Amino acid sequence: MKSKVLASVAALMAVGATCAFAANPFVDVPTDSWAYKSVVELADAGIIQGVDGQYFQGQRNITRYEAAEMVAKAMAHMDRATVEQRALINKLADEYADELNNLGVRVSNLENKVGNIKFTGDARLRYRYQNSYTDNDGVKHGGKENDKSWDYRIRLRGKAQINDRMTATLGLSTDSQSFGDNGAASDTNIFADDIKVDYNTKSFGLSLGRTDKYKIGGPRAYGYIYGDVFDRAEMQFRGDKFAVTAGYGKFKMGNEMAGEDKVMDGVKTGYAEIEGFFSNGSAAGVYYNDFSVGGGSVDNDFFRGDDLWGAYASVNFGSKWNLLANYENVGLADGYKTKYTKDDSADLWVGRLTYGKANMSAPKSWDIWVEYIDAEDGVWLGGSTDSWRFADQMDNITSWGAGVDYIFAKNAKFSVMQSFATEAKDGNMTDPEEQTRAEFVFAF
Structure with missing residues (x-):
């Protein structure tokens, strides 16, 4: 002392x-x-x-x-x-x-004083594997043919306090870089994934620019369809027990689907969300997204979503248990019905039960979770999902998953995830192979 x-x-x-x-x-x-x-x-x-x-x-x-x-x-x-x-x-x-x-x-x-600048970041080393199989469209998934089982990502953040209510953030990311046979990265794609100015009072918030993480449904939902870079203008009114959020923006990340490249990149959306908060940390919300196609690199012939509405509930039981339930309904655009359904919309159900809480600032903290997904054909729109699963295999399935997160040192986490009992729902699509993922994440 x-x-x-x-x-x-x-x-x-x-x-x-x-x-x-x-x-x-x-x-x-x-x-x-x-x-x-x-x-x-x-x-x-x-x-x-x-x-x-x-x-x-x-x-x-x-x-x-x-x-x-x-x-x-x-x-x-x-x-x-x-x-x-x-x-x-x-x-x-x-x-x-x-x-x-x-x-x-x-x-x-x-x-919060003027002139204060904080620098943060994180690094992730990830392993993902799935036995190879070919879907109904002739697209091959999984396996080691392309040597994409191991990848890494590094992100840096700088946040400046402009005044007592306004901050500016700049973030850079390598995106996910695959390792080749010789251990070198297959490409280098460093880009700005976070460029925004935020203005906040106790009851009002305004954010303009690019954010590195926009989840359809908000930060407490599962983020099944999208959870990645997003250019937007967003405002929020909030009280002690509620928040109302509205915004308009453009998706910046897509994913390949059966010969359709970057399906969601460039698609625009207006969105709104109403949330309620409870004394034990539980929350519930409803949300709506209206999609429009135009601009960017998106091919108008492939994006099939018209609108989306959903609801979530995140319920805490005691100090250890949390149950997340999430429902979404995607309205399919006219002329873009899928092979296996002629319905006007497709439904998604997600449930996740978690015990414990892995806190990056608390060494030896941990959690364990199990989840269930029921996704009708057409519900996934081709985005960069916030789920741990492979993004191009989120459609027309039912699947279970389980995982463990462990903080083995301050700001250092190890996680393992595994899917099981995965089955195709409709048509003659074969059952996808199971997925395995393990990763180290270091924050600084």
């Missing part, structure tokens, strides 16, 4: 050294003291106040709470610190995290 406090004081003095020199505020610090200049600078910067406003009491032991207050005040001067000083202050902030959290509003205000 003593060494950490001394390191804290050293860091604070280093930041305070850029402050203007002022008169001595403490009667017990003589002008010939070795610490006189630093003490005066720290006091003038507002980092220390002393005792009773008159005494420094340099020999007194300080508490962890007092040390945390000093760290919080040093954080307010991060813009004047060097890179090394910022690293030390961040390390001290991690050491006194509990005490800083107890400071409440004061710490939040420091985090």
Whole structure:
């Protein structure tokens, strides 16, 4: 404790050294003291106040709470610190995290100060495998023929606080890069997947630009049809128990389907969602998307969706259990009925039961889950799904799945997923082979 406090004081003095020199505020610090200049600078910067406003009491032991207050005040001067000083202050902030959290509003205000820039990111190493098979359209899936079992993705994020209500975010991603036989990446496709400005008050939010993750149905739904890059303008009105979201945008990622390339890329949608929140963390919502085709690289002859409506419920049982239920109905555009159904719409049912909670900041935390999917032919529109499953095999199936997530170190997660009892629903389509996935994710 003593060494950490001394390191804290050293860091604070280093930041305070850029402050203007002022008169001595403490009667017990003589002008010939070795610490006189630093003490005066720290006091003038507002980092220390002393005792009773008159005494420094340099020999007194300080508490962890007092040390945390000093760290919080040093954080307010991060813009004047060097890179090394910022690293030390961040390390001290991690050491006194509990005490800083107890400071409440004061710490939040420091985090939201103008000019604050935060850099984050993540890296994923993934293995996916499925025994090869050929579907009714002659398209081959799975196997190791194309050496795509292993891939990686790296993402970097920079978030700047423009003022107390507005932030700007820029993110770069490699997308998923497959490894070749020689261990090299098959291609390099670094692109901006997050470019947006957000304006937020307690009851209103406005977001303009590109987001790296838009899930049809919102962040609490399963994200069966789409969960990827999206250019949009979105606003939200919210209260303690509800939120109303509306927006308009264009999908930026698609997926290949039976000779149809990038089916969803360039498709536009207007959307709206109403959600309700409950005291135990449970939530429920209904949502609607209206699709239109035009622009981008989309081929108008292939996109078959007209509109979509859905509902979800995420229910917590005690502190360990969560049940997610999600229903969606996709209206099929005239002239785009599928081979196996002439209905005007297709239905999707998803259920997932989870026990535990894997928290990236809590080493040794974990969860285990099981899910069931019932997807009618035509419900999947060719998007980049947020599911762990292969995106081109989300249609005309029933399937079970199970998985485990384990945080083996802070900001480091290992996950395993497996499908089973997968069957085709309609027509003469053969049953797809089962899928296996394992991955490491590191956040920084």
